[in-house]
Amino acid sequence: MSVRTVLGDVPAAALGRTDYHEHLFQVTPLLPGDELDDERRSGQEAASLRAAGVDAVVEATPIGLGRDPAGVARIAADTGLHIVLTTGAHRQEHYAAEHPLLAGTEEHLAELFTAELTEGARDQAGRVLPQVRAGLVKAGIGYWSISPFEHRVLAAAGAAHRATNAPVMVHLEHGSAAFEVLEVLAGHGVAANRVVLAHADRNPDPGLHAELCAAGAYLGYDGMARHREWPDSVVLDCLVATAERGGAQRLLLGGDVARRRRYRAYGGLPGLDYLPRRFVPRLERAGGAELVHTVLVANPARLLDWATPPAA
Structure with a gap:
């Protein structure tokens, strides 16, 4: 086994520079007017990412939020990107109260997630x-909160992981409850080194991040180009400081742009290629080419490889 992409399994070493977190399709009641629902435009945005030197991307939209597996596969074929599709479910607030996924039992969700990983x-x-x-497999939690539905999703993600050794991504709202999520997942048989904690950099605390890395977890840095909240220098400095504290082998980079108004192909800014064109050169100047290779190539290949043992 290697990395499972929408066009088939590929060796982990073939991934190349990997953006661990983007959305090509997404429709959620939390983002009215920001729908990503046009295959042509999303394909153009993906092509810009490829042209800027990215070789692989995780399409992080889970079940029930406008995800389009066939469209993603066509975009992968057209652009040459290796694209990893996501199953699982987001935090509860992304689903309308009547959404059928919210009524799913732990067993039903586990069967669904596992089948999407193994059958289609x-x-x-x-x-x-x-x-x-x-x-x-993706799960999500609220700000310092895990609802009953979110607990069921975490348990189901654990079951799907145990059946496949597929990696698990967890959305942390504002970077909260990181150790608590790892504890919950450990209780469901998911080792920390098979987990990436998305949005860890929304709480830019290099001391905490170094502790999470030492525990084995991967941390997703995806908060660049959000200048209303913080300048890119906050993300950059936190990443370099965490790496200097011994966490370099557990850091990942993504854009998580995720909004129509921020995709150039939909008429917005800055576009998916902001990460490779604007942020990565700054990281290389601040941390060196070896660190860039580690966070963009070596680390995502290790995480996404289904053959990576749980204790690695």
Whole structure:
């Protein structure tokens, strides 16, 4: 086994520079007017990422939020990007109260997530696409809170992981409850080194981050180009400081742009290629080429590889 992409399994060493967190399709009631629902435009945005030197990307939209597995596969074929599709579910607030996913039992969710990893992802009409399988399981929590639904999703993600050794991504709201999530997942059989904590940099605390890395978890840095909250220098300094504290082998980079108004192909700014064109050169100047290779190539390849042992 290697890395499961929408066009089939590829050796981890073939991934190249990997953006661990983007969205090509997404529709959520939390972001009205920011829908990513146009395959042509999303494909153009993905092509810009490829042209800027990114070789692989995780499409991090889980079930029930406008995800389009067939569209993602076509974009992968058209652009040459290795794209890893995501199964699982987001934090509860992303789903309308009547959404059927919210009523799913732990057992049902586990069966669904596992089937998407091993048999084929479901399209928005519920049809299974056996030629397009997911390669990662996602869960999400609120700000210092885990609802009953979110607990069921974490448990189901654990079951799907145990069945496949697929990696698990967890959305941390504002970077909160990181150790608490690792504890919950450990209780469901997921070792920390098979987990990436998305948005860890929304709490830019290099001391905490070094502790999380020492525990084995991967940390997703994806808060660049959010200048209303902080300048890129905050993310950059936190990453370099965490690496200097021994965490370099557990850091990942992504853009998580995720909004129509921020995609150039949809008429917005700054576009998906902000990460490789603007942020990565600054990281290389601040931390060196070896650190860039570690966070963009070596670390995502290790995390996304289904053959990586739980204790690595």
